[in-house]
Amino acid sequence: MGQAPKITVVGSINMDLVTITDQLPKMGETILGQQFQMNPGGKGANQAVASARLGAAVQMVGCVGEDLFGEELLQHLQNEGIDVSNVERVPDQTGTASIVVSNKDNNIIVVPGANNYVTASFVEAKRETIANSDILILQLEIPLEGVQKAVEIAKENDVTVILNPAPICELSADLLEKVDYLTPNEHEFQHLNIEGNRAALIGKVILTKGSEGVSYFQEGKEINIPAYQIDVVDTTGAGDSFNAGFAVALGKGLTVEAACQYGNAVAALSTTKLGAQTGMPTKGEVSAFINHTNVK
Template sequence: MRAPRVVVAGSANMDLVATAPVLPRPGETVLGRDFAMVPGGKGANQAIAAARAGGSCAFLGAIGSDSFGVTLKARLAASGVDSAHARVVYGASGVALVVVDGEGENSIVVTPGANAAFTSLTEAELATVRGADVLVAQLEIPVETVTEAALAARAAGVRVLLNAAPARTVPTELLDAVDLLVVNEGEARTISGRGRDHPEALLSLVPRAVVTLGDQGAWYCDRDGTVVRVPAFKVDTVDSTAAGDAFTGALAVAWGEGRELVDAVRWACAAGAACVRRLGASVSLPQRAEIDTIFGTPA
């Protein structure tokens, strides 16, 4: 089987990750345990996740001219992602400050840095989008860039998967170009005004949607009347930081391979479960064999 061509248009950040017994409250200082610098960003994470899940993946985005940028591009290349079109812009790369507590929950602050300069796609970038089987995008880069990429993909017959994260209002023009929307419960409420128990609110905006529920699995629904709860796979959680990115990257690959979407969502849940067993973002994204192993176990 030919590996599906997945193009990810999104962010790349250096994640500065600290672990602590609890997440700090406003005004509180908490004594931490460990610290690590891990290449991340939703776009880069999802590109690496797709490549490790068996996709042929290209990344479109912007990194800074600092040392973080050098590391980010090297991590993409080492993970099998085509980063030839990743722009290098003068200044700082994006940075995410991540705190992970003893239960694997996290709190994240992202400063966009170079990601904010990823605007107005070049013809070479647009050609890359048009050559994809699936375009994956998020909302950590300018929404105008996401819309431009999605419209180019739609015009070329390329399927568009939008992970509408972080939560923000999404323009109608962009939603009209989306084939599959992936959101968590908070993002679902921001976009539709209603939660996971009201799939019709999302389906008034897009033809297909997935609502991720963390350790409770996911909902899948579409305009053909399908509404399915997909249970999570039970594993010991160490860090949930990149679980959603593992899910989205694997989902894009499975969809590109031609799997039925309910089955693709279940495989993506296995990818998320494999991810949370390790600390960090890009370093925790699972290989295809790990996903298949968990996928073959009862949920």
């Protein structure tokens, strides 16, 4: 692949509070879990870390609180080689995600906290950073107005936009038209109002399907890219890893199909360890994995 792309991620920065349990409690029930961890997270930060480990030059745009979590997360992003000059500390709590891992799957509750400060005016102040990027990656754990402003700036400067529509919310046809690639999972895809937004979505949707791989749509046909065979430990962060792999591959000039294949490999490797960012692979690990592993 070609030179390292310049990727800007505008999005959430959270501390993940992870509980591992054999079974989920019923309403009103208390059970004993097996393990608890605190790990750096947030869909934006996850995608930034994954992109950096794959060799991209990454700028993070977002907010953390004036608390210990905020201090720890800023240091962590810097340690990953990410430029955090556009991450600001605000008078609020750092965002958190409460994650319960059970039977190799997860349930997640996000409290945005400082992420709510990533507004349109905040993003406008980061215009130069976005304009000088090759690719902009966005999610929906920050205010929608911030997402819309970032997309607007990117399109004014011919920057490729990848929007991961999670957690899902109502998106306007105007926003969808400006996005180059939309990367929903199957649940999110069902809520995108495909019929009402068909014109805005043509050729944009990259549908992630977990162990079934990825689909994209070309000339009215659905093209399936199968997943890699892997022993899954934890799926937390797999979607973020795919988005990063897809973005990095596109930024290096690969086709959509090849970028999906590369994203699949990154996502597969990310599930072999517990936690979101802790399981994200390096460029070398992905290359070795692709050379020695078969798809389903």
